[in-house]
Amino acid sequence: MIPLNRPLLGREEAEAVSSALRTGQIAAGPRVRAFEEAFAAYIGTKYAVATSSGTAALHVALMSAGIGPGDRVITTPFTFAATANAVLFCGATPVFVDIDPSTLNLSPPAVAEAAQDPKVKALIVVHLYGLPCDMEEIVAVVRDRGILLIEDCAQAHGAAYRGRRVGTFGHISTFSFYATKNMTTGEGGMLLTDDAQIAGRARAIINHGAYQKYRHERLGYNYRMTDIAAALGLVQLRKLPGFNRARRRNAAYLSERFQGLRWLEVPPYPADRLPVFHQYTVRVRDRDKFCAHLAARGVGYGIHYPLPLHRQPLYRQLGYGRVSLPESERAAQEVVSLPVHPGLTSRDLETIAEVVASYRDHP
Numbered sequence: 001m002i003p004l005n006r007p008l009l010g011r012e013e014a015e016a017v018s019s020a021l022r023t024g025q026i027a028a029g030p031r032v033r034a035f036e037e038a039f040a041a042y043i044g045t046k047y048a049v050a051t052s053s054g055t056a057a058l059h060v061a062l063m064s065a066g067i068g069p070g071d072r073v074i075t076t077p078f079t080f081a082a083t084a085n086a087v088l089f090c091g092a093t094p095v096f097v098d099i100d101p102s103t104l105n106l107s108p109p110a111v112a113e114a115a116q117d118p119k120v121k122a123l124i125v126v127h128l129y130g131l132p133c134d135m136e137e138i139v140a141v142v143r144d145r146g147i148l149l150i151e152d153c154a155q156a157h158g159a160a161y162r163g164r165r166v167g168t169f170g171h172i173s174t175f176s177f178y179a180t181k182n183m184t185t186g187e188g189g190m191l192l193t194d195d196a197q198i199a200g201r202a203r204a205i206i207n208h209g210a211y212q213k214y215r216h217e218r219l220g221y222n223y224r225m226t227d228i229a230a231a232l233g234l235v236q237l238r239k240l241p242g243f244n245r246a247r248r249r250n251a252a253y254l255s256e257r258f259q260g261l262r263w264l265e266v267p268p269y270p271a272d273r274l275p276v277f278h279q280y281t282v283r284v285r286d287r288d289k290f291c292a293h294l295a296a297r298g299v300g301y302g303i304h305y306p307l308p309l310h311r312q313p314l315y316r317q318l319g320y321g322r323v324s325l326p327e328s329e330r331a332a333q334e335v336v337s338l339p340v341h342p343g344l345t346s347r348d349l350e351t352i353a354e355v356v357a358s359y360r361d362h363p
């Protein structure tokens with residue numbers, strides 16, 4: 001089976017981790033600081049706070065911006081649950097807005113309309129599958145309405161919009177280093193910002209609300225990254241540009257091979273964006289049969305995501321059952337992610353292309 005994802009960990013990662021172990025400094029220490037500095041420099045922000053996960057980074061982002069009960073936060077229903085769950089952690093209310101079917105990212109006109117509501121305090125955009133959102137229109141909406149912009153870049157390390165890296169457009173951005181992400185620390189996350197106050201609050205919140213040792217000024221959590229994870233992250237960050245180039249090369253190869261297939265839509269690649277293909281996600285109308293065809297021929301696949309968040313049992317229980325967002329609902333029925341990771345060989349790519357092209361049962 002050609003796996004959908006496979007982290008690429010080599011000798012350098014093993015050496016970096018064992019060197020951290022040898023020092024005995026395994027909780028947050030100098031490697032975490034070095035990783036924060038290197039990651040902020042790579043993306044292009046002043047401050048970075050490393051966290052135990054991307055979910056923790058989102059929670060801390062909202063808390064450090066003062067989002068709480070009574071506040072509404074616009075976001076996409078077509079994402080991993082963490083994006084909207086972080087809003088619930090704060091006692092605030094997610095407002096789901098539909099996606100643009102051509103990019104599967106939030107639709108800027110739909111965001112602009114929802115942002116008219118005075119209770120809306122923030123917007124979380126997700127650069128889904130590593131494709132940057134339309135940031136010009138998004139930034140115009142948040143400026144116009146005076147709302148906070150958080151970029152969830154969990155799938156978009158190094159992606160750029162008009163030559164500028166995502167993670168630098170919002171007041172705060174968050175990243176995930178989960179095992180399948182474009183770079184990994186096993187589990188881990190990062191919050192980036194140019195705002196010194198937000199960075200200071202975030203650093204306290206990940207440490208039980210302590211601005212000074214054992215002096216707790218607000219409620220916080222233990223959301224710290226370990227030096228073992230940061231050791232991995234420092235090595236993976238150096239490899240990230242190469243990983244991303246390989247992902248783009250693999251995606252270009254597959255899109256070229258799929259050109260003549262009328263029944264399959266390849267992922268978009270707008271001229272003003274540099275995607276990083278966290279996933280290479282196609283759309284087909286008879287997904288179950290297509291997936292059975294892939295599985296029977298040894299091609300791994302994934303569905304990101306089979307249910308939009310407003311249709312998840314949790315959100316139905318919270319009263320979102322009647323929300324209708326037709327583009328998200330249709331996408332959830334049609335998307336299939338194919339392997340695109342940098343560990344694929346040219347033979348793997350050839351196999352994926354041939355298996356897809358040999359599918360004949362399409363409508």
Ligand SMILES: Cc1ncc(COP(=O)(O)O)c(C=O)c1O
Nearest residue numbers: 053054055080082154176177178
């Ligand atoms: C869009 C998105 N947001 C948030 C997260 C949460 O990150 P983590 O799994 O590191 O908590 C993920 C990843 O899993 C994600 O894909």
